[in-house]
Every structure is written in structure tokens, then in C-alpha cells.
Amino acid sequence: MDLARLQKLSETAWELPPQGTMRVPALFYGSRSLLEQMDDKVAEQVANVASLPGIVRAAYALPDAHWGYGFPIGGVAAFDPEQGGVISAGGVGFDISCGVRTLLTGLPRGSITGREEELAAALAREIPAGVGACGKIHLDDSQMDAMLRGGARWAVESGFGEPEDLDRIEERGCMNGADPAAVSREAKRRGRDEMGTLGSGNHYAEIQEVTELYQQEIARAYGLESGNLVISLHCGSRGLGHQIGTDFLREMAAAAEAFGLLQPERELASAPLSSELGQRYLRAMRAGINCALANRQILTDLIRKVFGRFFPDRHLALLYDVSHNTCKEEIHSVEAKPLRLFVHRKGATRALGPGHPDLPDDFAAWGQPILVGGSMGTCSYILAGAQESEARAFSSAVHGAGRRMSRNQAARTWEGKELLGELERRGILIRARSHRGVAEEAPGAYKDVSAVVEAAEGAGLAHRVARLEPLICVKG
Amino acid sequence: MATAEPPHAASRARWEHFAHIADVGIRGIGSSREEAFAQIAVALTAVITDPQRVTPQEPVPISCTAPSGESLLFDWLNAIIFEMATRRMLFSRFSVQLLDHRLEAEAWGEPLDPERHEPVVEAKGATYTELRLFRNPAGEWVAQCVVDV
Numbered sequence: 001m002d003l004a005r006l007q008k009l010s011e012t013a014w015e016l017p018p019q020g021t022m023r024v025p026a027l028f029y030g031s032r033s034l035l036e037q038m039d040d041k042v043a044e045q046v047a048n049v050a051s052l053p054g055i056v057r058a059a060y061a062l063p064d065a066h067w068g069y070g071f072p073i074g075g076v077a078a079f080d081p082e083q084g085g086v087i088s089a090g091g092v093g094f095d096i097s098c099g100v101r102t103l104l105t106g107l108p109r110g111s112i113t114g115r116e117e118e119l120a121a122a123l124a125r126e127i128p129a130g131v132g133a134c135g136k137i138h139l140d141d142s143q144m145d146a147m148l149r150g151g152a153r154w155a156v157e158s159g160f161g162e163p164e165d166l167d168r169i170e171e172r173g174c175m176n177g178a179d180p181a182a183v184s185r186e187a188k189r190r191g192r193d194e195m196g197t198l199g200s201g202n203h204y205a206e207i208q209e210v211t212e213l214y215q216q217e218i219a220r221a222y223g224l225e226s227g228n229l230v231i232s233l234h235c236g237s238r239g240l241g242h243q244i245g246t247d248f249l250r251e252m253a254a255a256a257e258a259f260g261l262l263q264p265e266r267e268l269a270s271a272p273l274s275s276e277l278g279q280r281y282l283r284a285m286r287a288g289i290n291c292a293l294a295n296r297q298i299l300t301d302l303i304r305k306v307f308g309r310f311f312p313d314r315h316l317a318l319l320y321d322v323s324h325n326t327c328k329e330e331i332h333s334v335e336a337k338p339l340r341l342f343v344h345r346k347g348a349t350r351a352l353g354p355g356h357p358d359l360p361d362d363f364a365a366w367g368q369p370i371l372v373g374g375s376m377g378t379c380s381y382i383l384a385g386a387q388e389s390e391a392r393a394f395s396s397a398v399h400g401a402g403r404r405m406s407r408n409q410a411a412r413t414w415e416g417k418e419l420l421g422e423l424e425r426r427g428i429l430i431r432a433r434s435h436r437g438v439a440e441e442a443p444g445a446y447k448d449v450s451a452v453v454e455a456a457e458g459a460g461l462a463h464r465v466a467r468l469e470p471l472i473c474v475k476g
Numbered sequence: 477m478a479t480a481e482p483p484h485a486a487s488r489a490r491w492e493h494f495a496h497i498a499d500v501g502i503r504g505i506g507s508s509r510e511e512a513f514a515q516i517a518v519a520l521t522a523v524i525t526d527p528q529r530v531t532p533q534e535p536v537p538i539s540c541t542a543p544s545g546e547s548l549l550f551d552w553l554n555a556i557i558f559e560m561a562t563r564r565m566l567f568s569r570f571s572v573q574l575l576d577h578r579l580e581a582e583a584w585g586e587p588l589d590p591e592r593h594e595p596v597v598e599a600k601g602a603t604y605t606e607l608r609l610f611r612n613p614a615g616e617w618v619a620q621c622v623v624d625v
Contacts, residue, residue, distance in 0.1 A: 039497060067497045069603045069624070094600040094624045131524060131595035132564045132588040190561050200597045201625050239561045242600040242624075246554050253604060254543075266604035406495040407597075407625070437596040 001038040012063075012459040016043065021051040029393065029459040030063035034451060037404060041067040048268055049077045053261070054085025056334055056341055060393045062348055063455035064402035064447065068093070070267030073347035076396045078332065080341055081273040086261065087281055088270035089252050091344035092327050094245035095199075096288030098236030099323035099349075100371035100399075101169075101296045102382065103303065103316040105229045109209045112229065112471070115310065116429055119207070120472045122306045124431035127205055127299065128197040129476045131433075135196035137298065144188050145180040147195070151290030152321075155297035160196075161318075165300070167360045169293060169321040170350065177329075178290050179283035183240070184247050187284075191240025191291060196298035202400075202441060203235040203476030204373075205303065208380060208468035215465045218366045218384050222319055224466045231307075231316065232380060232468070233299055234373045235476065236325065237292035244288045248281045273342055282327070282342075289326060296321055319382075320369040324349045324399035332394050343394050351385035351397035351462050370462050372453055373400045375446035376430060376438070377423045379469050381453045383462035397462040401449035410445035411436055432475035441475065488616075491519035494606075496622045501606055502553075503620040509609065512619035513549065514570040517556055517583065521568055523623060524560075525593040530568035532584035540579045545609040548579050549619050553602035556583060561598070564588045600624040 006014040006028065014035060016026040026046040028035055042065050049071055050059035056078045065074030070090035079085030112119055128135050139147060147154045152173030156163055166173035180188075198205060210228050213219045224230070237244075252269035255277055256262050261270055271278035304316050327344045334341075352359055352368040359368055367385035374380040378401070389395045405413070416435025419442055423430055432438050456462050489511040494501035500523050504515025521527045536559050540551040552572075560566060567585030588595065605622040612618050 069605050069622075073498060130590065131598045132561075132590065134564075186558060190558065200595070239600075243558070246557075246601040249601075249604070250547075250550065250554075254547075266607070269604075403498050406497055407500055408493050408495055433590060434594045434596045436594070440596060 001035055001040050001043050003032065003035055012455050016047060018050065022047055024050050024055050025058045026050045026061070027058045028061045029461065030455045031451065034063050034455055037447060038065055039067045042072045045070065045072040046075065048264055049075065052086055052268070052270060054079040054081070054083040056080050056339065062393065062396065062398050062461070063459070064347065064398045064400055064452045066402045068346060070265050071344065071346045074398065074402055075346045076344065076348050076393050078341040078343045078394050079273065080339060085273050085342060086270035087273050087278045087327055087342055088268065088344065089245055089248035089281055090267040090269060091346055092285055093325040093346050094242045095236040095325055096241035096244060096285055097292030097323040098325045099292060099296065099321060100373050101233050101300065101321035102319040102371050103231045103300065104223045104319050105231065105314060105316055107229045107311065107314060108227055109229060116472060119310060120429045120431050122309065123205060123472065123474050126302050126306050127474055129474055131200050133197050134193045135298070137195045138193050139195060144192065147294050148180040148183060148287035148290050149178055150174055151293035152297040155294040160298045160301040165297065165318045168318040170323060173293055175286045175289040177283060178286035180287055182280045182284035183244060183287050187240045187243035187247065190243045191238060194238040194240070195295055196302060197238060198235050198299065198476040199238055200476040202375065204376065205231065205233050205299065205474045206470050207231050207472040208470050210466050211469045212467040213465070215384065215463055218463065218465045221362060221366045222369055222382065222465060223317065224382065230319065230468060231303055232371065232373065233296055235295060235299065237288045238295060240291050241288040244284050248284065251277060285327060289323065292323060293321065320371060322349045322371050332390060345396055347399050348396045349399045351389045351395050353385045353387040353389050353395065370397045372398055372449065374449045375401050375443050376441045376473055376475065377428055377443040377470060378446070378449055379467050381449065381464060382466040382468065383453060383456065384465050386460055386462050388460035389462060392460050398452050398456045401446040401452055403445055404447045405445040407440040410442050411439045414439040414442040428470050429472045430475060431473070437475065489515050491515040491522065493519060493522065496605070499622050499625050501620065501622045503618060505616050505618050507616060509545065509574055509617045510572040512617040513552055513572040513574070516553070516619040517570040518568065520553060520556060520599060520623060521566060523599055523625060524595050524597065525566060527568040529593055530566045531586045532569040533586040535582040535584050536563065536565070538581045538583055541577055543577060546607055548577065549609050549621065550602050550604065550607060552579055553621060553623070557599050557601060559583060566593060597625045
């Protein structure tokens with residue numbers, strides 16, 4: 001990205017002042033080198049978002065931002081319904097509420113030494129992953145509606161996991177205001193047999209070792225110890241969420257002219273929050289969030305069962321569950337006044353700072369855990385929401401590394417089988433169904449996640465708490 | 477419009493992928509809009525697996541209605557994605573008829589076999605990014621779009 005048009009505010013913050021149709025500035029968080037790696041399309045897309053009606057304070061690109069659909073991935077934007085604010089299906093993305101959840105094992109690295117192959121095989125066998133994989137759960141119409149209303153709470157009530165899990169999930173596991181009637185028959189049809197499945201692409205279930213702690217006190221509060229194992233999942237709302245995205249993208253694009261919201265990119269299509277379409281999308285999208293929360297809850301239950309066979313006395317407690325493709329109604333302080341805003345986070349994680357009322361009691365003093373997934377074979381991070389995060393980007397932080405190379409280029413650059421051998425020599429077991437898929441997800445196809453989280457910390461979005469190194473990865 | 481045999485692509489009709497940083501661009505080229513629509517559908521399958529591995533065993537009817545050629549293209553690709561996901565099938569040959577604002581088609585394929593097809597990634601949805609239907613300087617029809625994976 002050409003930085004000549006940007007004003008440098010600090011080592012990790014850059015501003016594009018309002019120009020043309022922009023109503024607010026565009027703010028970019030990241031080091032010079034991360035920003036230089038970004039496509040020029042990112043600047044164009046953030047400027048487009050800054051031009052939407054009702055946008056408050058600024059449109060943001062976080063350090064992992066890359067070229068998305070309408071909104072950049074790694075983007076944040078908040079809209080005021082009282083000022084003609086809008087909601088955008090493209091601003092949430094196709095994989096509604098895609099996110100990461102991390103489970104604590106309390107086990108040291110050595111406890112699986114010599115059993116890695118066996119554990120990898122058991123996880124790969126039990127977790128439905130990849131294209132076309134079905135779970136063991138098949139929902140009828142009334143179960144589907146109950147799931148869309150109840151999210152992870154429905155999953156726990158249906159026997160997947162424990163009530164204590166719900167305290168460690170955003171929205172206590174159930175997004176209010178979801179309406180199954182706003183979700184199309186096609187979306188429900190796509191989701192019917194996919195509960196408890198991982199999906200494909202960059203989704204995974206991974207056993208990781210905590211290799212470095214940056215904030216001892218916060219790590220202790222989160223239950224993280226150096227040398228211990230954790231398990232992280234990355235997945236979302238599956239075909240149901242994708243279909244909601246497709247349905248409303250189409251409807252919003254078609255209605256753009258009627259709303260007087262014609263945009264330079266059709267994917268910026270949005271609807272006023274006050275409109276029937278905007279409200280219907282909100283209710284459908286919230287149902288999509290519940291689908292993702294229920295899906296991760298069911299997968300958690302599967303993983304606990306596998307682990308229970310290896311370590312019968314060990315209970316895997318949930319550290320936290322974060323979503324990174326959402327639009328949420330939140331109260332934020334703007335010019336010292338509390339405002340009710342609709343915050344779009346596309347490829348961005350909510351990052352509540354210490355003292356926020358929505359935090360579980362035991363995290364209140366430390367801020368929200370932010371789970372940042374790496375790519376296959378690279379490290380992941382756990383961060384904590386910073387006090388300044390609200391002022392910086394409406395309490396938001398990064399979600400991952402972000403691609404730096406297209407899938408086609410990656411498939412031409414690497415050979416899947418060789419890559420698997422190389423990772424195995426480094427002590428990382430990958431279980432994947434397709435060699436080409438492995439090549440497309442090669443670690444080198446992604447930006448350096450360590451640079452991304454350092455920049456997030458430098459920008460005051462979050463504090464680094466722990467680094468996690470992969471040991472066993474079941475790829476979607 | 478059921479046919480007994482799967483359709484065979486015209487000789488100059490072809491498909492290709494183009495780069496997008498996070499996802500995949502797909503393109504179909506042919507002497508008519510119908511051929512371009514059929515070829516871009518093969519390009520969509522090629523995101524998931526080698527289309528040559530997919531036997532065109534049985535036809536699935538697909539129809540959509542939309543106000544413009546590009547909207548029809550968007551709906552066509554999403555309809556194939558829906559059929560792939562819900563029938564757990566892959567398709568490798570397509571016959572397409574375009575009548576004003578309506579598309580009538582058959583997608584020929586077979587049930588997904590993870591061992592044989594080794595599917596790489598699932599397509600989540602067609603997007604409006606780079607969505608275009610146009611004639612290139614050689615006079616051929618080109619249909620293209622970026623697919624979210």
C-alpha cells in the first residue's frame with residue numbers, strides 16, 4: 001500500500017483524512033512494514049466504508065487487514081442508528097461468527113510424548129472435517145429453530161458440554177435477538193447436517209504448547225502455564241452462515257438504489273438500520289452467530305470425548321470463545337457520551353478492556369481473552385483486551401495473520417506432501433485430506449502473525465499474554 | 477430440457493482461474509453466453525477438485541431468474557454451490573440455456589467421494605468482486621467472479 005497519502009500518527013497508527021465522499025477519517029493500525037505489505041485495495045475499501053451513512057468516528061483497518069469484499073478483512077466500523085446508520089452483509093462476511101475457541105488441558109507437553117500419532121489419528125477420525133463432511137447430528141425443523149435461537153446454550157441443554165462453558169463464551173453462549181424466521185429455507189437446508197463439523201480452508205482443530213508468557217498475572221488468571229497443552233478450534237457457522245451471507249448480499253445489492261445507497265463496490269451493499277431489510281438481516285445474522293457458537297460447542301464435546309479416552313481424569317475447561325465476523329449492538333463512549341452503536345467486525349475480534357461489565361467475573365480485572373489463530377504450522381497467540389482499546393477501535397483487535405499470497409500462487413509454490421514432511425520433522429503432525437489443500441494453506445502464504453500481534457500491542461489494541469506453538473493439527 | 481447424454485464443451489470454450497489475495501477468481505470463456513456460463517461452472521469445480529476426476533453421471537436441474545446477465549451469473553454460481561453442498565455432489569459438465577432473464581440448466585456430476593476426489597476446499601459463495609459478463613476483443617463471451625472459500 002502506498003503510504004504517501006497517509007499521515008503518520010505514531011509508529012503503529014496512520015490516518016487518511018476525510019476526502020471526496022468520506023464522512024470520517026480512515027485509520028490504519030500497523031507497523032510501516034505491515035502497511036506496506038497491504039494491497040492498495042485495502043486503503044480504497046476503508047475509504048469506501050468511511051463514506052457510508054451514519055459511520056461514527058472513523059473506519060479502521062487493523063494490522064492483519066487485507067483485500068476483502070466491500071469491507072476489508074481486518075476491518076472495523078461502527079454505525080449510529082440515530083444518524084441514518086447502516087448494516088452491511090458484506091461488512092460481516094460469509095462465514096458469520098467464524099471464530100476461535102481455546103480449551104485448557106492442564107497437561108504438560110510431556111504427557112503426550114510418544115502418543116502423538118495415536119492422538120492425531122483419534123482426533124482426525126472423530127472430528128468431521130473437510131468438504132462434504134457430515135456430523136452425527138441431523139436437525140429437524142424444530143431443533144433447527146431451537147439451535148438458531150439458543151446457540152451454545154441450546155448445545156449445552158442438548159447434552160454437549162457443561163453450563164460452566166457458557167460463562168466463557170461471548171454473549172454467554174446465546175446471541176439475543178436471533179430470529180429463525182429471518183433465515184431462509186435454503187440456509188437451514190445447508191445447515192441441517194453440518195452441526196459439529198469443522199469445515200475447510202483455514203479451519204482447524206489444533207493441540208498447542210504454551211511456549212512463552214508475556215504477562216504472568218494475566219496468564220495465571222486465564223489458566224495458562226508455560227509448557228502446558230491447550231487445544232484451539234477455528235471454525236464458524238458453516239453452510240448456514242454462508243447462505244445467510246449470500247441471501248442478504250443479493251437482497252441488499254438489489255435494494256441499494258431504492259435506499260439511495262448505490263456504492264462503488266456492490267459488496268458494500270448495506271441497508272439502513274431503521275429499514276425492514278436491515279432489521280431482518282440483523283435477526284438472521286444473530287441466528288448465524290448462534291449457529292457458530294453451537295457448532296464450536298458440539299466440537300468441544302467431541303474433543304473432550306477423544307481426550308477422555310487418553311486422559312480419563314482430565315477435564316478440559318474452556319478458556320474462551322471469540323468470534324471475528326460479526327455486527328454487534330454495543331454501547332460506546334463517543335465524545336464522552338454513551339452511544340448505542342452497531343459495530344461491524346470483519347476479520348476482527350472484540351477486545352473488551354479491564355472492567356467491562358460483559359466480562360466474566362474472573363477476567364474483569366484483566367480484560368477479555370483474544371484468541372489469534374496462526375496459519376498451519378505457525379504459532380498462535382492469546383492476547384488480552386487493553387484499556388485503551390475502546391478509544392482506539394471500539395474495543396477491537398486482530399484475528400489472525402492474514403494471507404499475503406493467493407491460493408493459486410501458494411499451490412504453485414509449494415508441494416503439499418513435501419510440506420507435511422517438513423512440518424513433521426519440526427515436530428508438527430498435520431492431518432489433512434488433500435495435499436493441494438495443504439499447499440494452499442502453506443505457512444509462507446500468510447503474513448507473519450508475530451509481527452501482527454506486536455503491532456496490535458504497539459497500537460494499544462491488546463496486550464500479548466501467551467504464545468502457542470502447534471503440535472498436532474487436524475485441518476479442515 | 478432433460479437430455480440423455482451429458483453435454484460436451486465446444487472446442488474453443490475454456491475456463492481459468494485468476495488471482496485474488498484471499499480467495500479464488502474463476503472465469504469461463506466461450507463463443508456464447510451459455511458457453512461462458514458452462515465453463516465458469518467448471519472453473520468453480522476446479523477450485524474444489526480436478527474436474528477430470530468427476531464423472532458426469534447424473535443430471536441435476538437448475539433454474540434461476542434475475543434482472544441482468546451479471547445477476548444471473550451470481551445466482552447461477554450460488555445455485556451450483558447450494559446443490560453441491562446439500563446433495564454432497566460434484567459436477568463436471570454443464571448445459572445452459574439463457575432466455576431473457578431466465579437460466580435453465582443441467583449440472584452433471586456424481587456423489588462426492590473424499591478418497592477419489594480429494595476435495596481441497598469448499599466454496600462458501602459467489603461474490604460481486606470482479607463479477608463481470610462481457611465480450612473480449614476476440615468477440616468471445618467472458619463470465620467471471622471471485623468465489624469466497
